[in-house]
Amino acid sequence: MKVLRAVVVLAVLVVAAYLAYRYLVQPPGRSADTITVYYCKTDGVTLVAWKVSRDPRMDPNKVAFYATAQALAGPPVSVEAIRFPAGTIVKHVDLSGSTATVDLGGTISRSAGGSFAESGEFRGLIWTLTALPGITAVQIKVDGAKVATLPGGHLELEQPLARSSF
């Protein structure tokens, strides 16, 4: 009896240890759990896609917010890309139908950087979000409000932008 109990306890421990191991060490197959983020090269024309990992258990409704934050941060700094002004943050992303409404922090209003930067920045962001399933257009807001353009800006933001806008 004592031996049987010892075996059962041992078996439970082994199973527990195995499950703990599985839990701690992520299987390497995370490559499927990626999103595609786009940035615009400094030629102002070429869009480049790069992959960013995401937690496979991430709620699909969170992915758009996450993708937006990645697009705002841009690719690694050693890559030449047209980037949003430092300090630009995403406050909310709401999905309604096929349109994602992206609310950006007001910092972006204080640093409109000319038409070249604007078009490169937003093209990358719009391509990133429309790469997610079900999203075809993106409405930009700044501090919760629709804007015609950024202050001193050029690119129209008042209506949803789609890939065909560029």
Next chain:
Amino acid sequence: MSSNNPWHVRASRHFPALCAASLALLLPIRSVAAPAPAYWFAGTNLIFTKAQTHGGELAVALDDPSLARFLIKLNATVAYDPGSRLVIVTSGDRRVVTFTLGDTRFENGPLLERAPFAPYAVGATAYIPFVTLAKALYVVPVKDGATTVLQPQIGGLDVRTRDRVTTVTLSSAVPIRFKRTSPGGSERLTLVFSGVASTLETKRSIGGSAELRGVSIQSGGTARNPTTTMTFDATPQTMHVLANSDTPNVIAVAFAKSGVGLSGVPIPDAGDAASVIAAAPRPSSSAPSTESSAGPSDEYAPVGSEVPAEAAIPPPPLGSPVVVTSLDLLPADAALNVRVGVSGPVRYEWHRLTDNRWYVDLKNAMLGIPARDEQPPGSAATGLRVRQLAGDQNPTVRIAFTLVSPRQVNVVASDNGFTIAIGGLDDLEPQRVGTGRVAGGMLIASAPLANPGDLWSTPAAMLHPIVPTNPKLIVIDPGHGGSDAGAAHNGLTEKALNLDISKRLRAILVARGWQVEMTRYTDTDVFAANGSAHDELQARCDIANNAGARMFVSVHINSYTDAALNGTTTYFYKDSDRALADAVHRRLASVGTADKGVRKEEFYVIHHTTMPATLIETAFLSNASDASLLKLPAFLQRVAVAIADGLGDYASRNPVNATSTSDGS
């Protein structure tokens, strides 16, 4: 686990620590509201007022003021969306660290790591593991006696070789400051970074680079005032420059053999990354400009409110203006009627602003009575202003009200003019804009628009039913102006250059027989100082649309944080406008700038103008060689001539009488 990010080489990982932290998870977590330990950081003690101790680590609320100060010093930002339960921190060197409420795992760039406890929400804010976050942002706690110092690190070193140039990119927790201790021109480059230590391996040999053999890294100084010395061991005849980066937390040094083109600046004896980023900071477009001619109090600053000082070519006169002969106020309890007498048929356009101001512009009208600025009787409006806008071409009389609330306002025809009827009730879904025409006591035509959104979805023919197309008129839009300076670099301001080129262009076009109107003739806002982008840009479109212009050309100068970019770009938006952009761009090819091509872009003013429209980004004022061109009057004249030639080419290929609606070729 190799990084799936091929560009980045990272600091060493701490797998054992991770395991220990993970095991700690299995233990019951106790949250203790104890006085938070103080950290020493950047010269002060960081004392968190919204913090809890959690599983041995500090949980700090996202709205804790000390956390905000910490993140600002690091140039980092945090975005928290309670709806999606994500806390996304972007580091000063542009990496993304993502926490999820209720999950101990977090994303540090491409890596999945584990925190000692899961971030959690209390009310509207979230608590995150502070030390875990600090480490992810390249800040490590270091014991200094009884104090824990949060010590910033150089945490990333990236080496890339491309086109015979090897670029080393260093990423730091804080904005980078350095001194060069090696002599200029020497192959061995030594940089001493102040205020940062380093967690990087002390020796890195670089394989596959003909320019750089290796980098050695040495940390020194004290816990509170660390320094890091980096020595770059370049091969003989290798030059180096500071390459552009777009955040002060990152510095890039490019190495190449002499003779290979290197873009960047010579490495100064001492400097910081921020000064390398751009020759001048981006202008703050929200700050009132000292050059603004219209003060913020002058809310109704009109189109061309000042006669240009050097109006070389007087504009052609329009038909003789009507005269406003009387203005009577007829209050009725909460309502107010304003009866306006005019000498003949008059065209008007009214606007309602979001702050309950309402005004009507009488087109081609002269004020035959004294200007007025008063508080009207009754309780519907608190202000009334009547005045003449001395426009360059279109004398306009503006009657403006400050309403107490979104009151209903109607324009109705009355004997010898019309009456503005301000109702006693609010209009819950007020219209923003409308146009009309009264003659002989009758409202002949009016086009109120259901809502501002219809401003651009309404066909031009409906919006301006009474304006004939003027096939001889070109409208030039000098971009920005007044409170909006546009870009500013290298001692140049976009709004001033736009106006300079536009005036030259106007003179050339007028000499060639065109009628020309400009959206502004001086350094002024077109709609109002510090007005909304919509009002400002729509006002520019309205000028061209109302006048039925044949063509619209908006003149701008580009800028970018990377000073290497240069060249001329010509934009169109409506597909039918490509021919116009092509025609202008073909002529601009000869002005001496790099050709960045013709591009389609949804820029506001070329979208909402109803005639063929193009927007020209003449050159980059952030680029030294483009800037030196922009300082030459001869260059600005060349640009103006090229645009005029292009407009002429287009007009002769697309005669306006061939078809009245289609302008595509």
